[in-house]
C-alpha cells in the first residue's frame with residue numbers, strides 16, 4: 147500500500163538526484179505536505195575522505211546545485227545548502243524547520259544505507275520520519291528475481307526478466323505519466339517537462355549563497371573546459387545530442403575516437419537526469435542502437451542489485467574461488483599504470499584520458515583494467531580504488547562490477563582465460579591511432595604501422611619519429627605473452643584449491 151500520510155511541514159533532502167523533473171521524493175513531498183523545504187548537505191564525511199582537494203565531482207555538484215537553487219527560486223522556493231556531517235545536519239535542520247518528515251530518494255551503497263538508518267533513528271527521537279523512495283533505478287532491490295526467488299547473477303536472463311517486468315508494471319515517472327505514455331519529445335526538440343508548479347507548497351528560503359568551492363576546501367578544476375556540461379540543462383543538452391546519433395550507438399560505441407556513447411554517466415551518477423526519462427527515450431525507438439543503449443542502462447541496474455544482494459563484493463571477489471588469486475602488487479608497475487607510462491599506447495592513452503578529463507571510454511576501462519590485473523598482476527581492488535578516486539561518474543556498483551568483470555572474479559564476468567591483448571585491442575578499436583595520438587603526444591610522429599607497438603621500430607625509424615624507447619616513451623613494462631601465461635597459471639591454481647582452504 148502506498149504511504150499517503152500527510153504532513154504539515156516537510157524537508158526534501160537532495161543527494162544524488164540534483165534535478166526537479168521526475169524526482170520521486172520531491173513530488174511525493176509536494177503532494178503530501180502543506181509546506182516543503184529543500185536542502186543539500188556537502189557531507190564532510192564524504193568530502194574529507196576524497197584523496198585530492200581538486201575534484202571535478204565536487205565542482206560538478208556545485209554547478210548542479212546553483213542551477214537547482216535557481217530553478218527552485220523561480221518556483222517560489224529555494225535550496226538550503228549546508229557544509230557539515232549529514233548525520234548531524236539533517237536531524238538538526240529538520241528540527242530547526244519543525245519538519246515532521248524528511249523525504250529522500252534511496253541510495254543503495256552500504257555506507258549510505260547505514261547513514262540513512264542512523265538518521266531515521268535520530269529523526270524518530272522527536273517524532274519525525276525519514277521517508278525514502280525508489281528513484282535512481284527503474285527496478286530496485288528484489289523486484290527482479292528468478293523463478294526460484296533468488297537474485298540473478300547472469301545478465302541476459304536478468305535483462306529479459308527486467309523487460310518483461312516493465313511490460314507488466316510500466317513505471318510512473320512522477321508527474322509525467324507511465325513509460326509508454328511518457329512520450330519523449332520529438333527528436334531534436336528535447337526539454338524535460340518541469341514537474342514542479344509555481345505557487346505550490348514550496349517554502350521560500352532566505353537566499354543564502356551556496357558555499358564557495360574554496361570555503362569547502364576545494365580548488366577549481368578544468369571541469370568547465372570539458373564537453374560534459376553541468377546540471378539539469380547540461381544533461382538535457384547531452385541527451386539531445388546523443389538522440390541524434392543513438393541509432394548508430396551499437397556500431398560506434400566501441401571506438402574511443404568516435405563520439406559513440408552518450409557521456410551521460412556523470413549525470414546519472416548525480417541524478418541531473420532521470421533514469422526513467424532515458425529509458426522512455428530508448429523504449430520509444432526501436433533501432434538496434436537504441437536497444438543496445440537500453441541494455442547498458444539495464445547493466446547499471448544489474449550491478450545495483452548485485453551490490454544490494456551481495457554487499458560483500460565491495461571488498462571480496464563475487465566468485466569465491468578467485469578470492470585467493472596471487473597478485474604481485476609491484477608498486478613501480480602500479481605507479482606506471484596510474485601515470486599512463488606502461489609503454490602500451492592504448493593503455494597509456496586511456497589512463498591519461500582519465501586524468502585529463504575524469505572520463506574513460508568503456509572499451510578502454512575494460513582494456514586498462516584487464517591490463518592492470520592480467521598483465522601487471524596487480525589486485526583489481528587497487529585499480530578499482532584508483533578509478534574511484536578519478537572517475538567523474540564513479541559509482542560503487544558499476545565500478546566494482548566493471549572491475550570484477552575485467553578481473554574475471556565477478557558475476558557473469560569475462561572468463562579468466564580470456565585475456566585482452568593490449569596491442570590487438572589497440573589495432574582493432576583505435577585502428578587509425580587518432581585516440582592514441584590525442585593523449586600520448588610523444589608518439590605523434592610514430593608511423594601508424596608501429597603506433598600500437600612502438601618498440602618494434604628499428605633504430606632509424608625511432609630517430610625519424612623522435613621516439614627512442616626508454617628516453618621519449620617507455621619501453622613495454624611487461625611482455626604480454628609471458629604475463630598472460632603467468633595469469634593463466636595463477637587463476638587455474640586458485641580454482642584448483644580445495645574449498646576448505648578458503
Ligand SMILES: Cc1cc2nc3c(=O)[nH]c(=O)nc-3n(C[C@H](O)[C@H](O)[C@H](O)COP(=O)(O)OP(=O)(O)OC[C@H]3O[C@@H](n4cnc5c(N)ncnc54)[C@H](O)[C@@H]3O)c2cc1C
Pocket residue numbers: 399407408409410411412414442443445446447449506507508509511512515533537539540541542544545546547548549552
Ligand atoms: C573497469 C570498469 C569500471 C567502470 N566504472 C564505472 C563507474 O564507476 N561508473 C559508471 O557509471 N560506469 C562505470 N563503468 C561502466 C561504463 O564504462 C560507463 O558507464 C560508461 O563508460 C559511461 O559512459 P557513457 O555515459 O558515455 O555510457 P553509455 O554507453 O552512453 O551508456 C549509458 C549509461 O549506461 C550505463 N552503463 C553503460 N555501460 C555500463 C556498464 N558496463 N556497467 C554499468 N552501467 C553501464 C551508465 O550509466 C551509462 O551512463 C565501468 C566499466 C568498467 C569496465
